[in-house]
Amino acid sequence: MSETLELTLRNDLAEHARLAAALSDWAERQGIDPGLATTFELAFDEILANIVGYAYDDADEPGVEHAIEVACRWDGETLSAEVVDDGRPFDPLSAPEPDLEAGLDERQVGGLGLFLVRQLMDEVAYRRQDGKNRLSFAKKQEA
Amino acid sequence: MEIGQDVQGGLTVMRLEGKLDTVSSPEVQTALMAALESADKGVVIDMSEVAYVSSAGLRVMLIGGKTAKAAGKAFRLAGLKPAVAEVFKMSGFDRLLEIHPDVQKATA
Secondary structure (H helix, E strand, O other): OOEEEEEEEEOOOOHHHHHHHHHHHHHHHHOOOHHHHHHHHHHHHHHHHHHHHHOOOOOOOOOOOOEEEEEEEEOOOEEEEEEEEOOOOOOHHHOOOOOOOOOOOOOOOOOOHHHHHHHHOOEEEEEEEOOEEEEEEEEEOOO | OEEEEEEEOOEEEEEEEEEEOOOOHHHHHHHHHHHHHHOOOEEEEEEEEEEEEOHHHHHHHHHHHHHHHHHOOEEEEEOOOHHHHHHHHHOOHHHHOEEEOOHHHHHO
């Protein structure tokens, strides 16, 4: 028996707040550890920022909107999520890792978001299917 | 994001309350740059009420560290929650920035 939260977002950063509120309410009802829910809220921030910032060639055209589908699933032990967008093909797992050894002067400001998602989650998987990017990730709740 | 600040012994202490994410980071960056500009000795950021920090927030902290270094001023973070400290560690930022257990130690 698993419980699901499904939400369709517009390609707008402001939508993260709506997702965060829905996730927090849903997680509380499911008895999910708030810390685990917060980790997912952080991951959604990174993923949505990436999609809204880079996925669409027509993002600046007036009246153009894209739907981003988000689903979360809880099976009592593991929280998993999938984010589906119709932007240009992009495999976050292929992105180069940031240079963690660089000093303050050399350290670059980009490239950290998806790295953090990979570090924070137990599993991250990507596939391109039917013209859409499907990124799924999961983390087990600590006992 | 709620941003408050006061001055303690030449250091400006900025208190952040909320989520340091993609949406809130620009206003925090603006406030931090102004505080670094006006502070005598530097800026301490009280992170004890920050629920989480995403890469957009890390970016602001990195800019703060670089700006302070160029100006010869201090830039210190204090009171990171365990989950926030973990993100700083994962990203290597715990080695780039000066992090203290609490504001009292950061201003001592």
